[in-house]
Amino acid sequence: MATACRPGCAAVNPDPVIGLSARQAGLARCGACGTLDRRGDRVVCRLCGARVHSRVPHGLQRVWAFLLVGVLVYVPAMVLPVMLTRSLTMRSDDTIISGVLQLAGQGSYAISIIIFVASICIPAIKFAIIGGLALSLQRGWNMSERSRHRLYRLTELIGRWSMIDVFVVAVLTALIQLGTFITIAPGPGIEAFALSVIFTMLAAGSLDPRLFWDQDTDARSRPR
C-alpha cells in the first residue's frame, strides 16, 4: 500500500507490495486517465477512449525527429533579425543577441537578463538535456534513474518560458503600429524561434519518463 499523507508531506512508501512495473505485470496504463488494462487487450482505453500504449510508440525516434527540427530552426532564429524598427531617422534590424546587448547597453540589465535566459539559456539547456537523456537511454549510460527523472521534470517546467521573446515582438508590433513616427515589424527570425520552441516542447512531450526506469532495453526498442 502506498503511503497516504497530507499535502506537502513527501513521505515515501517503505514497503511496496507488488514490486513490478505495470509493463512487467503485463499491464498498460492509459496515458490520459490512468486506467489499467491488459497489455495488447485493447487499443483504446475502456474509460476515456484514448489510445493506450504501455510506452510512447517509437518514443526515442519521435524525440530525435522533433529535437532535430528544433535545433535546425534555432540556427536561423539566432542569425536572422527578429525585430525590424523603422523611423524617419533610423532603421535597425535586431537579432535576439543584438537586442540583449542593446538592452544591457541602455542599462536595463534585468530585462536583458530575462531575455537572455528565456531565449538563449533555456533553449540551449533543453537541447542538451533532451538529447543527453535520449542518448543515455540508447547507449545505456550508467546514470541514476532519479537524476534522469529530475532533469526531465526540469525541461518540462522551463520549456514554455522561451516563448517570452515571441510575445515581446507581438506586443511591440501591435503597440507601435498605432504610432506614426516609428514602426516595428517582426523579422523572419522570430518565426523560426517560435517554431524552435514548439518543436522542442513536442520533443520533451515525446520523451517517455517511464523508459528511465525500464531495466530491459526491450521496452525501449519495441513499438508498443
Next chain:
Amino acid sequence: MTSDRRIALDDLVACPACDWLHRRPALAAGESAVCARCAHELQSARVDTVDRSLAACLAGLLLLGMAVTLPFLSLSRSGIGSSISVLDSFTALWHGDFHWLGILTLTLIVLLPLLRYALLVAVLLPLRLGRTAGQGSRVAFRWVLKLSPWAMPEIFMVGVAVSLVKVGTVARLDIGLAFWCLLAAIAVSWYLGRVLCPDTIWRRLAGPGAPP
C-alpha cells in the same frame, strides 16, 4: 471471470512517471499518495474538487473575456494617444500582414485558455448537477489535460512587462483595466491547477460500478 479481472485491475494503480504498480491507496479527502519508487504523485483526493474547479473556471472565463475586450494598454506621445485591447493587438498584427504571429499569439493567449475553461465547464457542470457523464465528457476532459501546457497567458504577461520597459523610454504607457483582469485570470488559473483533481474527476466520470 471477466468481473474478477476488472476488480483486480481497478484495485491497482501505476505511477504516471515510472510505471511502478501499487495497490490503489485509500485516501481521505485532502490526502495524496506518492510513488514508492520515484516519489511522483501517484493519486490525490483534493477537497471539494468539482465545486472549486467549477467556480475557478467560471471566474476564469469572465476575467479572460474582460481581459480580451477591455483596453489593455494605452500609449501617448506628444499629445497623440491610442489605446489597444488584446483583440486590437491581434487585428493590428493581422492588418500589418503578420498573420502567423497574430494567430499564434491569439491562440496561445486567448483561444486555448478559453477553450480549456469551456470544456472544463462542460465536464464539471453535469457532475455538479448529478447527471451521468457521457463519452463526450470523457473525451473533453482528456483534451482539458492535454491542452494545459499550451495555454500561456502568464508567459505573455512577462512579455508585456518586458515590452513596457522597452517602450517606456520613448512614450508614456498607461496600464488599462484589462491588464489587471489578465493578471487576475492568471491567479485563477494557478488556483485551478491546485484544486483540480484529475483522479477524482476520472472516477466520477467513470460513473457507477467504478471503484470508490
